[in-house]
Amino acid sequence: MATISARGLSIAFPLYHLAARSLKKRLLAKAAIRVKTDESNRVVVSALHDLSFEIRRGERVALVGTNGAGKTTLLRTLAGIYEPVAGELMVEGEIGSLIDPAAGMDSDSTGRENIRLRGLYRGMNDEEIAALEQDAAAFSGLGEFLDVPTRGYSAGMQVRLAFAMATAITPQILLMDEWFLAGDADFMTKAEERLARLVTGADILVIATHDMGVVRRWCTRVIKLEAGRIVADGTVEEVLGPAHAPEAAEEQA
Ligand SMILES: Nc1ncnc2c1ncn2[C@@H]1O[C@H](COP(=O)(O)OP(=O)(O)OP(=O)(O)O)[C@@H](O)[C@H]1O
Numbered sequence: 406m407a408t409i410s411a412r413g414l415s416i417a418f419p420l421y422h423l424a425a426r427s428l429k430k431r432l433l434a435k436a437a438i439r440v441k442t443d444e445s446n447r448v449v450v451s452a453l454h455d456l457s458f459e460i461r462r463g464e465r466v467a468l469v470g471t472n473g474a475g476k477t478t479l480l481r482t483l484a485g486i487y488e489p490v491a492g493e494l495m496v497e498g499e500i501g502s503l504i505d506p507a508a509g510m511d512s513d514s515t516g517r518e519n520i521r522l523r524g525l526y527r528g529m530n531d532e533e534i535a536a537l538e539q540d541a542a543a544f545s546g547l548g549e550f551l552d553v554p555t556r557g558y559s560a561g562m563q564v565r566l567a568f569a570m571a572t573a574i575t576p577q578i579l580l581m582d583e584w585f586l587a588g589d590a591d592f593m594t595k596a597e598e599r600l601a602r603l604v605t606g607a608d609i610l611v612i613a614t615h616d617m618g619v620v621r622r623w624c625t626r627v628i629k630l631e632a633g634r635i636v637a638d639g640t641v642e643e644v645l646g647p648a649h650a651p652e653a654a655e656e657q658a
Pocket of ligand 1: 418419439450451452470471472473474475476477478479613
């Protein structure tokens with residue numbers, strides 16, 4: 406059963422180029438909350454600090470917060486891209502990740518080759534790979550571009566292909582950054598249909614977003630981050646207020 410559990414989770418990024426002592430001092434004086442020195446005396450940005458939460462099967466969680474609050478860092482940590490510097494993280498379930506469209510894609514290979522590579526990576530047999538290829542090709546609507554190396558794709562084309570691949574097989578846990586829902590109108594309609602199928606499959610969705618419309622439409626729970634810390638965690642109504650007050654909600658995020 407899909408679950409995510411975090412206890413005292415912290416993430417910090419070393420800023421190697423800021424090791425000069427004078428600069429360090431200046432930075433520390435200005436922003437001592439998030440830019441610190443660690444035990445090895447390196448300057449680090451504290452991206453996430455002491456997060457504890459559980460996400461269970463059936464929950465659709467929005468990560469909200471202002472720029473730099475830590476939403477993408479948390480998504481990437483859940484995806485296993487970043488290693489916590491402190492605390493524990495347990496993620497049970499197969500992850501589908503829509504955080505960076507180019508991630509996991511070989512830009513010298515065509516869209517079709519990338520789909521097949523993804524199938525191989527997932528340990529699929531020939532028949533399953535053929536089905537994945539058919540589904541992802543149809544959903545992405547890339548037509549002849551499917552046989553062009555992906556380095557020649559526009560940003561929107563990359564999103565289409567990444568979305569098609571990540572959602573062709575329903576992952577147990579879908580991690581998504583909001584701009585995956587920012588395609589053209591035709592893609593959006595298809596993407597919403599597909600997401601609806603996916604999220605009603607009672608697995609876990611975690612989406613980082615500034616769009617309170619997306620939160621109210623898709624999510625059952627909101628975790629609000631501020632400067633790398635959780636400042637609110639509850640149902641959509643609890644954190645954002647009633648549905649008729651979207652302006653207030655927009656300000657909060
Ligand atoms: N690779 C990195 N190296 C150094 N600092 C980083 C790195 N990634 C993120 N940070 C820092 O971590 C903090 C959180 O950033 P993050 O991108 O997670 O915020 P966010 O809430 O997703 O912001 P936005 O809404 O602007 O996308 C910021 O202070 C950022 O500067």
